[in-house]
Amino acid sequence: MSLAIKSQGLRMTVNGEPVELLVQPHETLLQVLRERLDLTGVKEGCGEGACGACTVLVDGLARRACLTLALEADGCSVLTVEGLADDQGLSIEQQAFIEAGAVQCGFCTPGMLLASHHLLEQNPRPDEAEIRRHLSGHICRCTGYAKIVEAVSNAAARKRGEEPS
Amino acid sequence: MQLPPMDYLAPADLSEALAAKARLGDEAVWLAGGTDLLPRAKQGIAAARTVISLKHLAPELSGVRVQDGRITIGALTTLKAAGEHPELSRRLPGLRDALASIGAETLQQSVGTVGGNLCADTRCLYLNQSPAWRAGLAPCFKLGGEVCHPGGASADRCRSVCQSDGAVMLMALQAEAQVASPQGQRTVALDELYTGKGETPLALQADELLTGVSLELGDDPLGTAYHKLALRGALDYPLLSAAAALWLRDGVVSRVRVALGAVYAAPLVLIDAVAPLVGQEPTPERLAQAARKAGGHAEPFLVDNVGADLQWRKDMVRVVVARALEQAVQRAKGGA
Ligand SMILES: Cc1cc2nc3c(=O)[nH]c(=O)nc-3n(C[C@H](O)[C@H](O)[C@H](O)COP(=O)(O)OP(=O)(O)OC[C@H]3O[C@@H](n4cnc5c(N)ncnc54)[C@H](O)[C@@H]3O)c2cc1C
Ligand code: FES
Ligand code: FES
Numbered sequence: 498m499s500l501a502i503k504s505q506g507l508r509m510t511v512n513g514e515p516v517e518l519l520v521q522p523h524e525t526l527l528q529v530l531r532e533r534l535d536l537t538g539v540k541e542g543c544g545e546g547a548c549g550a551c552t553v554l555v556d557g558l559a560r561r562a563c564l565t566l567a568l569e570a571d572g573c574s575v576l577t578v579e580g581l582a583d584d585q586g587l588s589i590e591q592q593a594f595i596e597a598g599a600v601q602c603g604f605c606t607p608g609m610l611l612a613s614h615h616l617l618e619q620n621p622r623p624d625e626a627e628i629r630r631h632l633s634g635h636i637c638r639c640t641g642y643a644k645i646v647e648a649v650s651n652a653a654a655r656k657r658g659e660e661p662s
Numbered sequence: 663m664q665l666p667p668m669d670y671l672a673p674a675d676l677s678e679a680l681a682a683k684a685r686l687g688d689e690a691v692w693l694a695g696g697t698d699l700l701p702r703a704k705q706g707i708a709a710a711r712t713v714i715s716l717k718h719l720a721p722e723l724s725g726v727r728v729q730d731g732r733i734t735i736g737a738l739t740t741l742k743a744a745g746e747h748p749e750l751s752r753r754l755p756g757l758r759d760a761l762a763s764i765g766a767e768t769l770q771q772s773v774g775t776v777g778g779n780l781c782a783d784t785r786c787l788y789l790n791q792s793p794a795w796r797a798g799l800a801p802c803f804k805l806g807g808e809v810c811h812p813g814g815a816s817a818d819r820c821r822s823v824c825q826s827d828g829a830v831m832l833m834a835l836q837a838e839a840q841v842a843s844p845q846g847q848r849t850v851a852l853d854e855l856y857t858g859k860g861e862t863p864l865a866l867q868a869d870e871l872l873t874g875v876s877l878e879l880g881d882d883p884l885g886t887a888y889h890k891l892a893l894r895g896a897l898d899y900p901l902l903s904a905a906a907a908l909w910l911r912d913g914v915v916s917r918v919r920v921a922l923g924a925v926y927a928a929p930l931v932l933i934d935a936v937a938p939l940v941g942q943e944p945t946p947e948r949l950a951q952a953a954r955k956a957g958g959h960a961e962p963f964l965v966d967n968v969g970a971d972l973q974w975r976k977d978m979v980r981v982v983v984a985r986a987l988e989q990a991v992q993r994a995k996g997g998a
Binding site: 525 | 669696701772
């Protein structure tokens with residue numbers, strides 16, 4: 498049954514760079530990013546949508562890379578944690594996570610960072626409830642979440658040009 | 663976790679999509695946000711030899727329209743776009759709450775669709791598991807076997823349940839689905855779209871696509887409410903839920919519908935339990951009486967299949983129905 502299935506062309510922009518490759522239809526975006534493009538910041542926790550570790554932004558929208566066929570991202574722009582930092586250094590969110598102690602083992606961190614980035618793009622002044630709601634699909638087994646919420650709140654202030662309170 | 667090999671098509675528009683599905687029939691499945699389909703495909707319980715992506719149809723099939731007392735939601739409208747639509751959330755706060763309660767913001771709120779929620783498969787603790795987990799058990803009715811693990815020795819059918827929050831609320835609102843095939847369009851009441859059979863929960867033909875869902879708001883003031891019990895506030899399917907839609911005329915109930923989630927293969931509509939409310943003022947005593955009856959009526963449907971204590975779920979039917987009815991009454995009276 499599966500023998501006749503052909504690879505298909507996939508073009509997308511990943512962290513600002515155009516990429517073009519042939520993929521099998523059943524390859525997930527997670528597999529393509531990690532295994533073909535070496536973007537191992539995209540983590541596989543559960544593989545079934547329930548932990549958030551694999552979260553990336555596709556055309557600015559948060560998606561589980563483990564539940565996204567790579568071909569669904571054809572023609573799209575994908576942002577992974579590797580794309581948050583630039584030549585100047587870490588992004589404001591990344592810096593805030595480090596300063597607040599919001600990273601322990603770090604496995605959930607790429608997903609948390611992209612979710613935070615996604616939130617702050619839409620809402621520059623989220624209150625604590627909004628931060629918690631936005632991150633509610635992300636499981637962290639280490640930090641207890643309080644430091645993560647604090648980091649996002651601090652990053653929001655910095656992005657607005659204010660000092661974190 | 664790997665997906666099994668599958669083929670993939672991404673038709674450019676509705677007619678191309680319908681033609682492809684008509685050609686492939688049951689070999690092919692529709693792919694909207696994929697947040698229900700792909701976990702099942704990974705678990706080996708979705709027959710997905712070819713997936714037909716609906717992504718290019720989003721412009722045609724997305725959006726909320728309010729016209730002449732009807733609300734219509736395109737099948738590819740995302741959960742967030744529907745729930746946060748200003749007119750929809752003002753008129754149907756119960757539907758807003760039901761859609762917002764689905765999963766989590768960064769999981770399916772921006773990519774999961776209303777149509778995908780309505781067509782999501784029924785679920786069971788013994789079914790939605792990895793092949794390794796299931797390997798120790800005989801195949802159940804849903805997988806072509808002859809047992810229902812939670813149903814016990816006397817079970818003669820699949821007892822998986824509908825855990826789609828949006829579907830339960832839309833059922834209470836007596837919505838109808840628009841369905842397209844190469845032969846044309848038809849309209850089917852959700853009451854008929856859901857068969858109540860766990861093995862084959864949806865009455866859609868192999869060549870049909872759900873294109874939208876619509877409902878009458880009615881002339882009388884309408885109050886809607888959705889109450890869901892889940893293990894966590896996010897990421898979790900309902901263990902039990904109740905949706906209420908209630909219309910008031912001059913302080914008296916003119917119409918009322920209540921549906922339960924996670925109880926039956928379709929959203930379970932409770933008719934007799936709430937019928938005595940019609941023509942009456944919705945006093946706390948009458949609402950409590952209806953909720954008690956609802957508990958009794960739902961009890962035979964419940965089996966231990968969602969990973970929460972069965973007796974607790976039985977006891978809680980009364981509670982979620984009471985909460986949903988009370989809030990619907992408040993909202994019909996103009997409260998928040
Ligand atoms: C961790 C996790 C938690 C979840 N929690 C919840 C929850 O709390 N409540 C809840 O209700 N759901 C929940 N879900 C399930 C799912 O995310 C939602 O039901 C979502 O709305 C499905 O929409 P989709 O567009 O992703 O559907 P898809 O996965 O694309 O499709 C679902 C099914 O419907 C079919 N289909 C899709 N669109 C159409 C159409 N237009 N016409 C005909 N058939 C169609 C597909 O073939 C498939 O069988 C959860 C999922 C995960 C992974
Ligand atoms: S790995 Fe994708 S959500 Fe857990
Ligand atoms: S830091 Fe370890 S899981 Fe979050």
